[in-house]
Amino acid sequence: METKFKNVRCKDITPSLKGKIITISGWVHQIRDLGGKKFIVLRDGSGIVQVTVSKNEVSREILDAVESATLESVVQIRGVVKEDPRAPRGVEVAPIEFKIINLARKPLPLDVSGKVSADTDTRLRERVLDLRRAEMMSVVRIGDKALKVIREALRAEGFIEVFTPKIIATATEGGASLFPVIYFGREAFLAQSPQLYKELLAASFERVFEIAPAWRAEESDTPYHLAEFISVDIEAAFMDYEDVMKILEKVVYEVVRTIRDENIDDLRTLNYDPPEVPLPLPRIRYVEAIRILQERGMNVKFGDDIGTPEQRVLASVLNTQLYFITEFPTRIRAFYTKPKDEDSEVSESFDLVWKFLELASGSSRIYEKDQLIEALKSRGMNVENFQFFIKWFDYGIPPHAGWGLGFARFLMMLTNRGSVKEVTLFPRDKKRLTP
RNA sequence: GCCGCGGUAGUAUAGCCCGGCUAUUAUGCGGGCCUGUCGAGCCCGUGACCCGGGUUCAAAUCCCGGCCGCGGCGCCA
Numbered sequence: 001m002e003t004k005f006k007n008v009r010c011k012d013i014t015p016s017l018k019g020k021i022i023t024i025s026g027w028v029h030q031i032r033d034l035g036g037k038k039f040i041v042l043r044d045g046s047g048i049v050q051v052t053v054s055k056n057e058v059s060r061e062i063l064d065a066v067e068s069a070t071l072e073s074v075v076q077i078r079g080v081v082k083e084d085p086r087a088p089r090g091v092e093v094a095p096i097e098f099k100i101i102n103l104a105r106k107p108l109p110l111d112v113s114g115k116v117s118a119d120t121d122t123r124l125r126e127r128v129l130d131l132r133r134a135e136m137m138s139v140v141r142i143g144d145k146a147l148k149v150i151r152e153a154l155r156a157e158g159f160i161e162v163f164t165p166k167i168i169a170t171a172t173e174g175g176a177s178l179f180p181v182i183y184f185g186r187e188a189f190l191a192q193s194p195q196l197y198k199e200l201l202a203a204s205f206e207r208v209f210e211i212a213p214a215w216r217a218e219e220s221d222t223p224y225h226l227a228e229f230i231s232v233d234i235e236a237a238f239m240d241y242e243d244v245m246k247i248l249e250k251v252v253y254e255v256v257r258t259i260r261d262e263n264i265d266d267l268r269t270l271n272y273d274p275p276e277v278p279l280p281l282p283r284i285r286y287v288e289a290i291r292i293l294q295e296r297g298m299n300v301k302f303g304d305d306i307g308t309p310e311q312r313v314l315a316s317v318l319n320t321q322l323y324f325i326t327e328f329p330t331r332i333r334a335f336y337t338k339p340k341d342e343d344s345e346v347s348e349s350f351d352l353v354w355k356f357l358e359l360a361s362g363s364s365r366i367y368e369k370d371q372l373i374e375a376l377k378s379r380g381m382n383v384e385n386f387q388f389f390i391k392w393f394d395y396g397i398p399p400h401a402g403w404g405l406g407f408a409r410f411l412m413m414l415t416n417r418g419s420v421k422e423v424t425l426f427p428r429d430k431k432r433l434t435p
Numbered sequence: 436g437c438c439g440c441g442g443u444a445g446u447a448u449a450g451c452c453c454g455g456c457u458a459u460u461a462u463g464c465g466g467g468c469c470u471g472u473c474g475a476g477c478c479c480g481u482g483a484c485c486c487g488g489g490u491u492c493a494a495a496u497c498c499c500g501g502c503c504g505c506g507g508c509g510c511c512a
Contacts (some may be wrong), residue, residue, distance in 0.1 A: 030473085030474085032472045032473070032474095032475055033469090033472090033475090034469060034470060034471070034472060034475075034476090035468070035469040035470070035471070036470035037469090037470040037471060037475070038470095038472090039471080039472050039475090041473080045481095050472085050473075052471080052472090054470065055470070056470085057470095061462050070464095071451095071463085076437090083472085085475090086471050086472080087471085087473085088472095088473055106463075106464060107445045107446080107463045108446080108463075108466050109445055109446075110443070110445085110446065111445095111447085111462070111463075112444060112498060113474080114445050114474080115446095115447095115462055115463090115474055116446050116448095116460085116461075116462045117446085117447060118446060118447070119446090119447085119504075120504090121503085121504055121505080122446070122447090130504080177511090192511095192512075193512060195512060196512095203442080218510060218511050219436060219509080219511080220509085220511055221436085221509095221510095222506095222507090222508085222509090222510095223505095223506085225510095225511070307508080307509085308507085308508075309507090309508080322487080334512035335512080336512080337512085361512085365465080368491095382456075404512085422446070425440095429502095430504080
């Protein structure tokens with residue numbers, strides 16, 4: 001869209017516009033000063049373009065403005081598009097007007113142009129500048145595309161997008177700790193998952209999904225955990241765990257395929273190819289995984305968690321980047337997880353693992369009231385706290401299943417970044433509350 | 436939270452083991468030269484040892500504590 005600031009984006013300046021007078025606005029990305037000739041690389045949200053200033057071809061006014069411009073200053077340029085084989089992409093802009101809208105201080109606390117690297121910690125502290133770097137712009141664009149495809153793929157299967165409450169009443173579930181908030185003088189908490197509400201919604205709308213934040217006040221201090229993260233959740237009535245696994249792998253497949261097709265430049269910037277998603281993805285039962293790990297001399301037995309070190313081994317044994325572990329022991333899964341009818345020791349559950357990282361987790365859910373109450377009791381949980389949930393099991397809760405996918409972890413896979421903090425715009429972890 | 440490693444100019448680093456010399460280099464920034472650069476080049480300059488305590492004639496360097504970071508693990512509906 002044309003505005004008073006610009007009528008074309010940097011990326012769209014091509015030789016076909018030659019001779020046209022255009023207006024562009026953006027940030028000073030690089031300055032190469034050869035004396036009589038100065039090259040300003042201008043960057044906007046779309047990309048970069050070269051602005052060429054010849055000393056004896058422009059006014060004193062333009063020359064002064066160009067000479068006072070600092071890196072990352074915001075400038076507006078009116079100029080003529082020139083085709084020139086010596087210019088990057090074969091085009092450049094010769095300024096008629098060069099206006100500094102906002103002069104940036106120097107030196108910058110972070111190099112945006114990519115000449116000098118910075119630690120993750122520095123990058124997160126100087127995040128706004130960090131996000132202007134080409135790699136981060138690509139990461140964020142790929143994330144945007146992933147969200148678009150996820151929504152399209154789920155809607156194509158009849159899912160509708162919903163929102164569940166993020167301020168909840170009770171610190172119900174054992175395990176993960178919640179962040180308390182003061183809610184009109186009463187104690188409340190930030191939701192750690194949409195789980196119970198999405199189940200109730202599936203009992204009305206049949207197929208629902210939500211893409212929303214969740215909060216966990218955990219001690220977790222790793223490259224894979226955040227105190228605040230985006231969770232992609234689905235819940236579907238009249239499906240079981242195998243059905244929703246198919247939906248999950250289809251979604252993952254579609255996202256990877258689309259990004260490979262449509263984000264070629266971004267992947268090139270990141271110098272990365274996301275892993276193949278062969279359908280169906282390999283599936284390995286928990287008991288089988290334990291057996292393999294024991295064969296490799298690892299000290300695990302039925303009932304233990306399959307942790308990061310174990311998942312690293314499994315990925316290499318299975319020789320795949322992406323795989324499902326299925327049918328976990330019932331007692332190490334959440335209370336609402338449905339045990340198998342023929343063997344209640346194991347459950348209708350699964351994790352989707354990339355290399356050694358759990359991307360998604362799901363299951364068939366219990367839909368009978370008595371069984372649900374039993375599941376709570378057997379875990380030593382307070383049934384009273386769940387009345388708001390259990391109540392509805394008297395009024396037609398269908399068989400249902402679902403999963404939750406950690407969006408940042410998924411984005412790590414799509415962009416080859418090493419940490420969820422890196423791919424989250426403004427990450428919140430145990431120590432970091434700003435920016 | 437545990438274990439390991441680390442903290443040096445705005446940024447990224449060398450030096451630390453084996454204490455003493457003008458604390459290295461790149462990038463940025465300032466100045467100079469330069470009309471086709473594209474990580475421009477060349478010359479000159481600028482700017483730093485996390486905080487506190489200890490050992491020592493002398494500490495960036497050795498020791499102790501703290502804070503912060505990174506990696507692994509744990510915790511983790």
